Amino acid sequence: MTDKLEQRMHEAFDQVHMPAGLAERTLARIEAERQAEAAGESTAGPSPVATTPFTVIDGKTARRTARTHRRVPLVAALAACLTLVALGIGGVAWAWQPYAYVAIDVNPSIELGINRFDRVASTRAYNDDGERVLAAADVQGDTYEQAMTSIEQALQDYLDDTSAIEVTIICDDRHAASQLEDVGTRCLDASGVGQVHCSHASEEEHHAATSAGIGIGKYRVWQELVDAGVDISADEASGMTMRELLDLAETEGVDGAHHSEKGHHGQGRGHDAK
Structure with a gap:
């Protein structure tokens, strides 16, 4: 999901006129955070599962849920940026000017x-x-x-x-x-x-x-x-x-x-x- 969002962010930024380097630096920052988060997943061990709507969950679901919760901040940030762009390219262009x-x-x-x-x-x-x-x-x-x-x-x-x-x-x-x-x-x-x-x-x-x-x-x-x-x-x-x-x-x-x-x-x- 993250990769798809990032691709859509690239496409959205391409439609906005802004000085060279600004979009690239922004997306590079996002990519660096994504890689750091991925590295943390591979080295960190099991994490507690945050509150979920399920009363009973098996081990597989718990591991999947934990991974999902660790990815929420990055996905949310990407989604927020994408939403801003999707709601109004003109508004983003205005903010960059x-x-x-x-x-x-x-x-x-x-x-x-x-x-x-x-x-x-x-x-x-x-x-x-x-x-x-x-x-x-x-x-x-x-x-x-x-x-x-x-x-x-x-x-x-x-x-x-x-x-x-x-x-x-x-x-x-x-x-x-x-x-x-x-x-x-x-x-x-x-x-x-x-x-x-x-x-x-x-x-x-x-x-x-x-x-x-x-x-x-x-x-x-x-x-x-x-x-x-x-x-x-x-x-x-x-x-x-x-x-x-x-x-x-x-x-x-x-x-x-x-x-x-x-x-x-x-x-x-x-x-x-x-």
Whole structure:
């Protein structure tokens, strides 16, 4: 029965559009648990028979019932997943799609789309350095925390004590946004290099930054510069580091309104990233 359910799970997952690797990792986990359970059956000896509706059972029935009870958790898990898929492929596809975005701007400008299973469902790079960071980190399908840890490691070649790391959260769910912020800044703070600032942006700003082809952290400073009358193009801003943009804003007397929001700042590592 387990093998049949697993086959049906494969077929169901094939009908759902999701990033490469997510379905495979999920099914590999199920297979590993199935094999561990099978190994336990072969080495564990007789197990007590759980309560059954039968008053009298012979030895053969007891052994069959015990084996069945040991398989119930795995079968139930598979059946639950299959039921979710069967009840609505569209619902599963919806759950796999990003519901929040986490953008990181240093000089590399990248963005992660996080789905409701706390997995990286999409990635985007806004410049060549961003492409290199994503290639090195290889985070597609990872949990959010795993992804941020890998990205922190891949960013090391771009960081020093004066670097500004801008993390921008785009998420309508405030509780989820707060959790994304806490995990993201904690991971990026791990090396103690650079100053981390986190802020939140709207879907409208996110769309505008994407349309302009620039990371949203840089986009917001660039927009403030343009609004203040500074002659600078989106391409020019995209080619600058966050530190260079922030220094330009300071020179031009642009106070950076979005940086005055409540956010996380690196502590004890030079000037705050405003």
